[in-house]
Amino acid sequence: MASDDPRTLVSTEWLAAHLNDPDLRILDASWHMPDSDRDSHTEYTEGHIPGARFFDIDEISDQRSALPHMAPPVEKFISRMRAMGIGDGHQVVVYDSLGMFSAPRVWWTFKLMGKLDIAVLDGGLPKWKAEGRALEDLPPMVRDRHMTVQRQAHLIKDVSQVASASKLGDWQILDARSAERFRGEVEEPRPGLRSGHIPGSLNLNYRDVLNPDATMKDEAALREAFEKAGVDLSKPVITTCGSGVTACILSLALERLGHHKHAVYDGSWTEWGMYPDLKVEKG
Template sequence: MTDDPKTLVSTEWLAAHLSDPDLRILDASWYLPDMNRDARAEYDAGHIPGARFFDIDEISDTQSALPHMAPPSEKFMSRMRAMGVGDGHQVVVYDGAGIFSAARVWWLFRLMGKTDIAVLDGGLKKWKAEGRPLEDMAPILRDRHMTAQRQANLVKDVTQVAAAVKLRDWQIVDARGPARFRGEEPEPRAGLRAGHIPGALNVHYATLLNSDGTMKKGEALRAAFTDQGVDLERRIITSCGSGVTAAILSLGLEILGHRDHALYDGSWAEWGQFDQLKVETG
């Protein structure tokens, strides 16, 4: 694998750069309720040296009724400043599952105009399996100036997605599991209808990953999309349950050199609750 500090870096790369003064590491672990894991407690018990904990639910638009929507730029900047993450830093983000929630934070930084951010391939799981160092002390934080410029082209709202369904000028690609996509399995969030956005294609995020939690490469990664009917020459909106695993698809597209993609931030947590929006099953 070729390490790319703008998309994906290996555990070897991170280990070699661990003491770089302008490196900032973020633990962005986040789990679904049925996973029965406490991300903050796991961070406190042991994390990659120097890592700061990035709370996806708190560093969000807490005024929205929808889960962990992207925060206003001002909130993002103030939280990052307080965490000692700022302009000129190379950021590496990881999670405890391999590649799961880390991609969401990668996308969030990109949304804020920050491109020097990479996901740790294989995450904490791979780092630990290789016997690499951990620490249980939080780093000393010093404020660092951070500027953000929101890139509106990287995100879509419900109105824009509804227009895309009607005009068919974007492909909508849903990262949820096949049974949820087809409406055969109830949604984990109460009150949501089952099924998918009309015309959407289903690329389960897990199909982009190897068994060790690393991202597939080259032709295998490309096939994860094309085998499900995705045309990589066309524009793509990624979607999922609440905007977390959709970012894994966005990361995969970026690695493949596909630049014209955006993420539906409200995802099924939003679309699934409005009766006036059509739903397909099967």
């Protein structure tokens, strides 16, 4: 089991022990692919970890963009967090209903906003439920709390920066999609996208940094997974995936290894695969 760290990852045991801390805030950041036939908010209302607020990844985003759930503007993030009663001085724990899928995206979003006291719940809601821990279906009592934000621009990359990295090789580009999608052997789940990967990029499926119960692997196993994928852990990394969600799992894993020079390509393959003038590799 990975060790507890309130800035990266905490266990269900840690959360249970701190559940009644006055400055703890819990977020349910469950999100599912559009074709999954699941409604995250409905599932949240039916049962969630006591005190959890629902973080809507699609709504708390930059909706001026045609791309899905792009990082929110600072002002929108502050507004939504204050309305949820989350602010300065709070320790935040975020989880999702798949164990380790969308929660790291919210962890990264908080880091992007300069908020460091946030951790992902290791194993998420499935592990919490499997251990017979308490759930509730009541909305939490919310009190407005001031929040100070300082956006960390170095944690995010746009398409031009990724294209430069692809050409120059000064940043490693690491794709969290499955090997079949990376190699271009299957169609993309989002219609209209080309198949393949960013030229020069490496592939490490996000599942390969997780245990079968969706907890994160320990440090030795994480290091082995990255090195097996060809990643040089002494050099900077841009993580990417289908739409910027599972890329954040790799970013969380890098942070667990003490590798702090990493950034997320927010548009990911949804953006890159859309434009015919951007080169694509297969195989």
